[in-house]
Amino acid sequence: MRRQKRLFSAIVSAATALALAIGLAATTGVQTAAAESNGGVKVMPLGDSITDGYTVPGGYRIGLWQRFVSGKYTVDFVGSQSNGPSSLGDHDHEGHSGWRIDQIDANVVGWLNTYQPHTVLLHIGTNDILQNNDVANAPNRLSALIDHITATVPTAEVFVAQIIPIGNSGQDAEVKTYNAAIPGIVSSKVSAGKHVHVVNLHDALTWSDLVDQVHPNAGGYDKMAATWYSALQSVSGSIGRPGSTGGTTSAITGVASGRCVDVPGATQTLGTQVQLWDCIGGTNQQWTATSAGELRVYGSDCLDAYGQGTTAGTKVAIWSCNGQTNQQWRLNADGSITGVQSGLCLDATGGGTANGTPLQLWYCSGQSNQKWTRS
Numbered sequence: 001m002r003r004q005k006r007l008f009s010a011i012v013s014a015a016t017a018l019a020l021a022i023g024l025a026a027t028t029g030v031q032t033a034a035a036e037s038n039g040g041v042k043v044m045p046l047g048d049s050i051t052d053g054y055t056v057p058g059g060y061r062i063g064l065w066q067r068f069v070s071g072k073y074t075v076d077f078v079g080s081q082s083n084g085p086s087s088l089g090d091h092d093h094e095g096h097s098g099w100r101i102d103q104i105d106a107n108v109v110g111w112l113n114t115y116q117p118h119t120v121l122l123h124i125g126t127n128d129i130l131q132n133n134d135v136a137n138a139p140n141r142l143s144a145l146i147d148h149i150t151a152t153v154p155t156a157e158v159f160v161a162q163i164i165p166i167g168n169s170g171q172d173a174e175v176k177t178y179n180a181a182i183p184g185i186v187s188s189k190v191s192a193g194k195h196v197h198v199v200n201l202h203d204a205l206t207w208s209d210l211v212d213q214v215h216p217n218a219g220g221y222d223k224m225a226a227t228w229y230s231a232l233q234s235v236s237g238s239i240g241r242p243g244s245t246g247g248t249t250s251a252i253t254g255v256a257s258g259r260c261v262d263v264p265g266a267t268q269t270l271g272t273q274v275q276l277w278d279c280i281g282g283t284n285q286q287w288t289a290t291s292a293g294e295l296r297v298y299g300s301d302c303l304d305a306y307g308q309g310t311t312a313g314t315k316v317a318i319w320s321c322n323g324q325t326n327q328q329w330r331l332n333a334d335g336s337i338t339g340v341q342s343g344l345c346l347d348a349t350g351g352g353t354a355n356g357t358p359l360q361l362w363y364c365s366g367q368s369n370q371k372w373t374r375s
Helices: 014-029 060-070 101-115 126-129 133-150 168-191 219-234
Strands: 041-047 075-077 094-097 119-123 157-162 195-201 248-250 251-254 260-262 274-278 287-289 295-296 301-303 316-320 329-332 337-339 345-348 359-362 372-373
Touching: 041 133, 041 274, 060 075, 060 219, 060 274, 075 094, 101 248, 101 372, 133 157, 133 168, 133 337, 157 219, 168 195, 248 372, 316 359
Parallel strands: 041 075, 041 094, 041 119, 119 157, 157 195
Antiparallel strands: 248 287, 251 260, 251 372, 260 274, 287 295, 295 301, 301 316, 329 337, 337 345, 345 359
16 A cells, blocks of 8 residues: 555554555556456455455455355456465456555446446445545545446446454544445435445454454455355345356257347347347357356356346346346247246247347247247
């Protein structure tokens, strides 16, 4: 974290000052993300050096990953940064040492557009307090940041941390004041229909869990991991469903058209409506039917009733797999494919058979434009 030019008040210990100085220097050891992926639900760890894992490279992400594995959740950490030990199966993250709320806010839209996370783990505000950066208005800046996140990825589950303690009474009092504002901020977002959740990480740790009055030791990071994991498990679909991978991979071909269910141009842009196209055997035409009822493409994206729509005419698109019922399908003996949530059929719009015919949900009619084979 950055060394401040101003004189620290007497309340700031030498250890905290040292943490501020060398935390920024530690950014030179952070590598650009290698875009690791295990084909799971995309989760973005977002914040400062506490997310990066300054004192313990990988930080809470190590214990959280291990819990995902033990729980048989398939999760893909995403972000432009990368670090951590081999025991951390996916090193990607968006933790930036020394950064304040405003600095994360200035970059977050680009990161979100690039990585399209389904879930965001936000722990930010520590540097606003350590750098004495208009602390009174830090909650307002946090609120604006959350708005930018939810506007960019409106279906994402956003978990907002009440930040961990700072190991001196003066600054920890500021932490507590900042944290006290967060439940009200989150409540206002929920009232506006946003998928935002508060996570109390402050009470999960004590000063004895901190190495330098700012950053956790290994035990402290594991306490953070346990708290994040519990919060994620409490929100259905935020990390998918355990054991939801595996199954048979094949093309899905329309009986009427002889053409395949296809992601246009092999794009991986979330929300893209699928279509009929000549079968070419590409990865954008290969669908894996999982034990969870999903139809997966590219490993991590699912056939999705867009916007959780349940009405006839809802477009059928690709979206990050999240375990929700609008991504679950029944492959019926009569060749139809029905949405679990809607009960409607996968349908070639208007009975079309030509290349580029978009697919949608429609009332099940038994017609051949709603019949499919897998091979």
